[in-house]
Structures are given as C-alpha cells and as structure tokens.
Amino acid sequence: MDCETLTLHTLVPVHLKDRDLQSSDIWYRELHFEKGHHYHISAPSGSGKTTLARILYGLSTAYAGSYFIGDRHAKSLDISEWSRLRQRGISIVFQDLRLFEELNARENIEIKNTLQKSCSDAEIDEMLKQLGAAHTTERESRLLSQGEKQRVAIVRALCQPFTWLILDEPFSHLDAEATRAAARLIAEKAAARNAGIISLQLEDDDFFPYSKKWQL
DSSP, X not given: OOOSEEEEEEEEEGXXXXXXXXTOSSTTSEEEEETXXXXXXXXXXXXXXXXXXXXXXXXXXXXXXXXXXXXXXXXXXXXXXXHHHHHHTEEEXXXXXXXXXXXXXXHHHHHHHHHHOOSOHHHHHHHHHHTTOGGGTTSBGGGSOHHHHHHHHHHHHHSSOOSEEEEESTTTTOOHHHHHHHHHHHHHHHHHHTOEEEEEESSOOOSSOOSEEEEO
C-alpha cells in the first residue's frame, strides 16, 4: 500500500470538537506529510498529542474530518491492511512505551524484528550500545528504569521496515547526552530508508532538521 504521503483534512478528535481550536496548526487544517521529511508538532498537555499519534497509527477512529494514507481513507482500511502497514509502513514509539513487562529487552525487540528480519542480532546489539543500553539485553523489562525502557522502545521501533516513524515524547526519560545519541540514531535509520519522522513533544526542539514545525 502506498503510504508515501499522509494527509489530514479538517480533522479533529471527537472529544475536542467543543473546544476553541483556532490557534491550532493541526486541528481543522489541511496538512500534508511527505515521505523523507521531518515534522515537529509541539503540544501542551491535554491538547491531543497522544490522540493524534493514535490516529496516525490507526488505533483511533474517533475523529471528524478525514485522514488519508496515500489515496486511501484510513477508515476504509481493514484489520489486515492496518497490520501490514504497522509491519512495513508505519512504526511508532509510544509515550507509554508498551513493552511486555515479563519479557527481556531483546525479546521485546525481537517481537518486531522477527516479523520482517529487518535487523541482524549484531545490528540490534550496536543500536543498544549506541544508546547506552547494551546491559539491558537479558533483563526483564519490569526491572528496567523508565530511561532504559525508552531506549529499548526506540530500538524496537527501528527494527522493522518503515516509511514513517511516529515519535510520541520519545526522549522524556532521557538526559541530554542520551537524547542526542537517540536522535542521531533515529535520524540515521530514517535517512537510510528515506523515511519521514513525525515528532510530537511538549516543547520545541532542534533534534532533527525539521521541514515544518507546528503547534497543536
């Protein structure tokens, strides 16, 4: 399925319809996201940042307006089409990370990697090393700190083919040095795929060479 462009047409989540959203650059607007470009959306708490991430990833259809993936309306896609998109087209780092607590770091990463064999064991080890998380490999996720979990979630998201990478507060538990390392790794892997990045964060940043910056 073509997912080189994502388009929002006068979209607004149902639970935000009664709010004054005139200052938003996103809701009720016509927006086009193009493959290979990096987009930053800054959003204060409660403005719908995670809701937007869920819509883009196909986990929520509680919105008015339209969301198109290529020339397909997102609401017209069936479960199998969304499954293929999430395996090969759209990857995500969730704000709540969504690791399986009873699995160790490598097992969490392999859940994604096994489907497509996108990365070798050596490549996974190298990514974890770059993020200072090599020591987490055999530890159950429930025993990891939030920062360690976030590193594992980032590597997991990179271990699949993707045209789009959605980042929902991906660095919130990392210090400045770890954030720079993670941003470098993400940019490198996205560039290798000519993939687009949509980064949703509380504040503005300069982690990537953004094509556009918007306020939610």
